[in-house]
Amino acid sequence: MSTLTTNYLIPSGREEAWRFTPLSRLGGLHDPVVEVRDVISLLAQDLPAGVTLKRVTSSAQFPISQTNDIVIMRIREAISEVLLLEIAKDSEIAEPIKLTRNDTGLAPQLGRTVIKVGSNARATVIIENQGSAILAEEIEIILEPGASFTFISLQEWENDSVHIGRHHAIIGKDASFTSFVVTVGGSVVRLLPTVEYAGPGSSAELNGVYFATDGQHFEHRIHVDHNLPKAKSRVNYKGALSGLNAHTVWIGDVYIHAAAEGTDTYELNRNLLLSDGARADSVPNLEIETGEIVGAGHASTTGRFDDEQLFYLESRGIPAEIARRLVIRGFFAEIISKIHLETIEERLMARIDNELAKVGE
Amino acid sequence: MSTLEIKNLQVSVATETGFTEILRGVDLTIKSGETHAIMGPNGSGKSTLAYSIAGHPKYTITGGSVTLDGLDVLAMKVDERAKAGLFLAMQYPVEVPGVSVSNFLRTAVTAIRGEAPKVRTWVGEVKSAMTELNMDPAFAERNVNEGFSGGEKKRHEILQLELLKPKIAILDETDSGLDVDALRIVSEGVNRVKENSELGIMLITHYTRILRYIKPDFVHVFANGRIVEEGGPELADKLEENGYAEYISA
Numbered sequence: 001m002s003t004l005t006t007n008y009l010i011p012s013g014r015e016e017a018w019r020f021t022p023l024s025r026l027g028g029l030h031d032p033v034v035e036v037r038d039v040i041s042l043l044a045q046d047l048p049a050g051v052t053l054k055r056v057t058s059s060a061q062f063p064i065s066q067t068n069d070i071v072i073m074r075i076r077e078a079i080s081e082v083l084l085l086e087i088a089k090d091s092e093i094a095e096p097i098k099l100t101r102n103d104t105g106l107a108p109q110l111g112r113t114v115i116k117v118g119s120n121a122r123a124t125v126i127i128e129n130q131g132s133a134i135l136a137e138e139i140e141i142i143l144e145p146g147a148s149f150t151f152i153s154l155q156e157w158e159n160d161s162v163h164i165g166r167h168h169a170i171i172g173k174d175a176s177f178t179s180f181v182v183t184v185g186g187s188v189v190r191l192l193p194t195v196e197y198a199g200p201g202s203s204a205e206l207n208g209v210y211f212a213t214d215g216q217h218f219e220h221r222i223h224v225d226h227n228l229p230k231a232k233s234r235v236n237y238k239g240a241l242s243g244l245n246a247h248t249v250w251i252g253d254v255y256i257h258a259a260a261e262g263t264d265t266y267e268l269n270r271n272l273l274l275s276d277g278a279r280a281d282s283v284p285n286l287e288i289e290t291g292e293i294v295g296a297g298h299a300s301t302t303g304r305f306d307d308e309q310l311f312y313l314e315s316r317g318i319p320a321e322i323a324r325r326l327v328i329r330g331f332f333a334e335i336i337s338k339i340h341l342e343t344i345e346e347r348l349m350a351r352i353d354n355e356l357a358k359v360g361e
Numbered sequence: 362m363s364t365l366e367i368k369n370l371q372v373s374v375a376t377e378t379g380f381t382e383i384l385r386g387v388d389l390t391i392k393s394g395e396t397h398a399i400m401g402p403n404g405s406g407k408s409t410l411a412y413s414i415a416g417h418p419k420y421t422i423t424g425g426s427v428t429l430d431g432l433d434v435l436a437m438k439v440d441e442r443a444k445a446g447l448f449l450a451m452q453y454p455v456e457v458p459g460v461s462v463s464n465f466l467r468t469a470v471t472a473i474r475g476e477a478p479k480v481r482t483w484v485g486e487v488k489s490a491m492t493e494l495n496m497d498p499a500f501a502e503r504n505v506n507e508g509f510s511g512g513e514k515k516r517h518e519i520l521q522l523e524l525l526k527p528k529i530a531i532l533d534e535t536d537s538g539l540d541v542d543a544l545r546i547v548s549e550g551v552n553r554v555k556e557n558s559e560l561g562i563m564l565i566t567h568y569t570r571i572l573r574y575i576k577p578d579f580v581h582v583f584a585n586g587r588i589v590e591e592g593g594p595e596l597a598d599k600l601e602e603n604g605y606a607e608y609i610s611a
Contacts, residue, residue, distance in 0.1 A: 307418065312455035312505075315415050316469035316521060317443035326468065330459025330504070 011070055020249040020281055022217055025188045027108050027134035027162045030071050037109040040083050041135070042099045042127065050091030051123070055081045061114055064140055065168045069192065071136050072166045075110045082112045085125070089118030089144065096124040096152070096341060103131025106160065111137040115151075119144035119172070126152040126344070129163065130185075136164040143175040145199060151179045152339065156351065157186035159216075166192040171231070173199025180339055181237075183210040183218045184351050194223040200230035200262075207236050207335050208250075209348070211355045212278070214243035221251040222267070226260040235267035238335055240328060241278035242359045252284040256296060264294035271302040272331055274359050328356055363430050363446060363528040363561060365391045365414075371424035372406075372413045380421065383409045385586035387425070389563075391529055396555070396562040398572060398597060401583030402605040407565045408452065410583075411533040415449040416442050429529065444473055446528030450518040450535050457505040462517065463487070465505045466524060473525050490523045493553065495546050511538035512547075519550040526554075529561040536571035548574030569601045584608040 011018040011030050018030075028034025044053050061082040067073060087093065099113075115125060121144075129135075143149050155163060163186055169177045183189045195204045210218045224233045239248045252267045271280035284298035305327065313323035329349060336348050372384035383406045391397050401407050413420045414427055416439040427434040429445050437445060457465065466487060471477045478486070491498060494516045506514055515535055522530055532551065536544055552575060554560050564575060572594070580596040581588045582605075589608050590596065 306455075308455045309457050311415075311417055311439060312451070312457065313465070313469075314439035315443055315449055315451075316465075316525065317440050317472035318468055319440045319472065320438070322468065322472070323440075326460050326465070327457060330457060333459040 009070065017069065017221075020219060020247075021190055022188060025162065025217070026164065027106070029108055029134065029136045029162060029164050032074065034108060036078060036136075037107055038078055038080055039104075039109050040081060040111060041101050041104040041109060041133070042083055042111065042113060043101070044097070044099050047097065048093050048095055050088040050093060050121075051097055052086045054084050056084050058082055058112070063138070064142065065170060065196065067166065067168075069166065071164050072138050072192075075112055075136055075138050078110050079112045082114055085113065085115045087115075087117045087121045087123045089121055091118065091121045091123070093121070093123040096126045098126050098128065100128045101130070101133065101135075102128075104133045104135070106132055106134055108134045108136075111135065113137065113139045115139065115141045117141070117143045117147040117149045120146040122148045124150040124152065124341075126154065128154050128156070130156050132158045132160050134162045138166045139168070141167065141169040141177070143169065143171045143177055143202075145173040145175055147172065147175040149175070149177055151177070152344070153179070153181050153191075154344075154348075155181075155183040155186055155189050155191075157189070159185070159187055161186040163189045163191070165190075166194065168192075168194045168196075169204065171195065171197050171202040171204055174201040175199070176203045176205070178205045179207065180335070181206075181208040181220065182348060183208075183220070184348075184355060186216065186218070188217045190219040190221070192221045192223065194225070195233065196225040197228040197231040200228060202228075203232035205234045207338065208238070209332055209335050210237070210239040210248055211352060212239070212241045212246040212248050213355055213358050215245045217247045219249035221249070221253070223253045224255070224265065224267075226254065226256040226263045226265060229260055230262040231260065232264040233267075234265070236335060237269045238331060239270070239280065240272040240274055240331070240355075241280055242274035242355075244277035246278040247281075248279075249281045250283070252298060252300075254286050254296070254298070256286075256288045256290060256293060258289040261290055261292040262294055263296065265296050267298045269300045270331075272328065273302065273304050325353065325356055328352065362559075363393045365447075365529045365561060366428045367414070367425070368427075369425035370410070370413065370427060371422070372409055373421045373423050374409070374419060375421065382423070383586055384413065387587055389581065389588065391561045391563055393528065393559040393561045394555070395579065396564060396575060396577045397579045397581060398577035399563060399565045399581050399583050400567070400569075400597065400600055402609055403567065405583045406586040407583050408533055411449055411531045411563070411565055414442075414447065414531060415439065440472065443525070443527070448522055448525055448527035448530045450515075450522060450530065450532045452534040452537060454506045454509075454514045454518055456507045458507055460505050461502055462505055463501040466501075466521065469521065470524055487524065490520055493523075494520055494550050496520065512540065512543035515539055515543065515547050516550070519547050523550060523554055526558055527560070529563070530554075531563045531565065533565045534567065535564075536566055536568065544571060545574060551575055569597045572597050582608055
């Protein structure tokens with residue numbers, strides 16, 4: 001058990017960063033008075049050659065990146081051990097490296113993980129979050145020059161789970177980082193997929209999918225820090241909502257520093273409202289300090305089913321219910337099919353079918 | 362032998378200021394094997410007729426009836442109309458992102474035939490229909506109508522016509538946006554279906570150009586929400602020369 005020594009401010013809900021989040025449902029993760037467990041709950045099965053996983057003391061693996069998020073600061077202070085996953089340089093790991101967290105219980109817990117991807121290594125890590133948990137975690141991902149790394153975080157929590165997390169990638173010269181963040185379960189999920197660059201020629205592709213039903217709050221706050229020249233970023237998040245008080249929040253902050261000449265960035269968020277009583281907030285923010293860029297753009301749409309699409313499918317004999325399913329599957333397939341891992345794709349599409357079956361119940 | 366019977370059909374559409382009447386009593390009977398050209402100026406209500414029969418939710422039927430072999434089409438849901446044997450080739454086919462043509466066709470054919478097509482014969486069936494329409498096999502893996510050219514969209518509509526095998530097809534401005542070669546390929550597709558299946562056709566068009574390829578048995582002039590003149594193919598020739606002026610002023 002740990003308590004904090006620092007006299008942190010507790011978010012009141014009036015802060016810009018917290019104004020959408022239902023603080024009363026966080027299980028105390030944001031409140032320094034509430035006791036939290038300091039445990040490593042991520043488990044790995046067989047690790048391929050070239051991959052090592054170990055626990056190191058917190059003082060042996062200080063945080064590399066900056067944060068001003070109060071919960072993440074709390075994790076950093078409270079944690080005694082860090083899970084360190086290292087992928088050897090030049091290694092090509094064909095099979096995805098799987099870390100799972102299953103049913104770790106409803107006592108609040110904190111965790112910190114660091115993933116180091118060696119230069120010119122190629123690998124994929126999948127983090128599977130299932131069962132019940134009240135969790136705040138930070139994952140820092142360091143890509144050495146020339147690395148190519150895919151990070152997949154699946155939130156398939158039970159309905160009572162709370163998950164606050166930061167996935168921060170530091171992308172080296174000519175390295176490319178791809179992420180898929182899929183949130184389809186939990187009571188409150190608030191994730192901060194963030195990126196900064198450590199060298200030119202680096203690129204980030206941040207993809208996300210979420211499907212919130214009755215009462216679920218799913219929040220994804222993306223921050224791409226174009227701090228260096230000649231880096232690229234693409235953000236594409238898609239969500240569906242259905243049922244009373246289903247709430248999703250997507251924040252897309254892209255900051256292009258004065259030094260970041262040659263930046264190429266585009267971010268996109270699309271939300272599909274499947275019923276009354278659901279709410280999607282979508283806020284793209286683009287701040288540009290130099291005009292010497294390749295491109296910078298964003299788009300955000302939130303809307304209902306396209307009646308013309310449904311009519312087209314139905315006019316070919318396809319019943320309305322199947323037509324709706326085709327359209328939603330298609331909506332998500334655009335992102336999920338890019339994962340290129342058949343078992344994961346099938347599982348996620350089945351999960352989406354399952355969520356869809358709840359619509360109209 | 363099938364009969365589509367439209368009697369005194371009246372249709373309105375909701376606007377900001379209330380309902381606007383578009384069809385003012387349409388009477389038309391189409392039987393298997395017959396081709397009826399519906400010709401008229403823009404805004405005369407031709408497309409409204411097509412979409413009302415197919416069941417588009419935008420239109421409100423205020424009077425009259427539509428039956429297919431005696432069954433009340435207007436009481437059917439959109440998909441039920443297709444299952445009953447109606448097909449609408451749209452002027453502006455809709456993009457459906459993330460849904461492949463092959464998945465879409467298989468789903469539609471399964472719904473219409475009431476059972477999934479046998480995998481072995483199905484692949485060949487689609488392939489030969491695509492070849493006849495001069496379509497690249499890679500087309501099947503693209504998303505429905507997404508990024509299709511005007512000609513590709515119309516070929517895709519006729520491909521569906523060939524595979525779904527309806528009793529009565531409504532072709533809404535299928536000729537629009539097609540160059541001469543595409544128009545010929547698409548028209549040959551329609552004629553092929555007609556030869557093989559005794560298809561009844563309602564061919565909606567603004568221009569007489571497509572009638573050189575798809576020969577109508579009857580020509581109906583549509584103006585101001587109703588049929589104002591009827592005749593044989595010779596009526597199309599008259600329209601080619603004189604245009605629609607006399608019907609608009611009338």
